[in-house]
Amino acid sequence: MEHSSSETSEKTFTCQLCGLSSSYSYYGQKPPNTRAIVLLEECFVTKDPFNPDREKFLVLGSTCSLCSLCVCAGSDCSLFYTKRFCMQCVNKHLDQFPHQIQSELAKKKQSSKAAVS
Numbered sequence: 001m002e003h004s005s006s007e008t009s010e011k012t013f014t015c016q017l018c019g020l021s022s023s024y025s026y027y028g029q030k031p032p033n034t035r036a037i038v039l040l041e042e043c044f045v046t047k048d049p050f051n052p053d054r055e056k057f058l059v060l061g062s063t064c065s066l067c068s069l070c071v072c073a074g075s076d077c078s079l080f081y082t083k084r085f086c087m088q089c090v091n092k093h094l095d096q097f098p099h100q101i102q103s104e105l106a107k108k109k110q111s112s113k114a115a116v117s
């Protein structure tokens with residue numbers, strides 16, 4: 001491969017579960033140029049491409065608080081419950097989550113199964 005990617009300084013976020021990748025502009029809890037916004041967690045954010053002039057941004061994803069996997073904010077890949085958890089850790093430690101979360105996940109599993117068939 002003759003492809004050199006070192007000339008691009010653009011940072012890329014890649015979800016390690018679903019493979020979604022997108023360039024991001026900031027990683028942390030306080031995105032720059034936003035008015036007093038503090039996020040609940042450190043996450044990958046990018047400026048809203050549809051509203052570049054506004055103080056808007058999109059949260060792409062974050063890192064799992066248990067295994068540090070990079071996961072997108074999609075409900076299939078991660079869950080935010082006081083901290084960010086990837087779905088692998090959620091399934092591993094499901095019994096430690098409150099019943100409300102467990103039943104929500106069970107519901108989601110059922111509905112996604114139904115959508116496939």
Ligand SMILES: [Zn+2]
Pocket residue numbers: 015016017018019020071072073074076077
């Ligand atoms: Zn994902």
Ligand SMILES: [Zn+2]
Pocket residue numbers: 064065066067068069085086087088089090
């Ligand atoms: Zn994890």
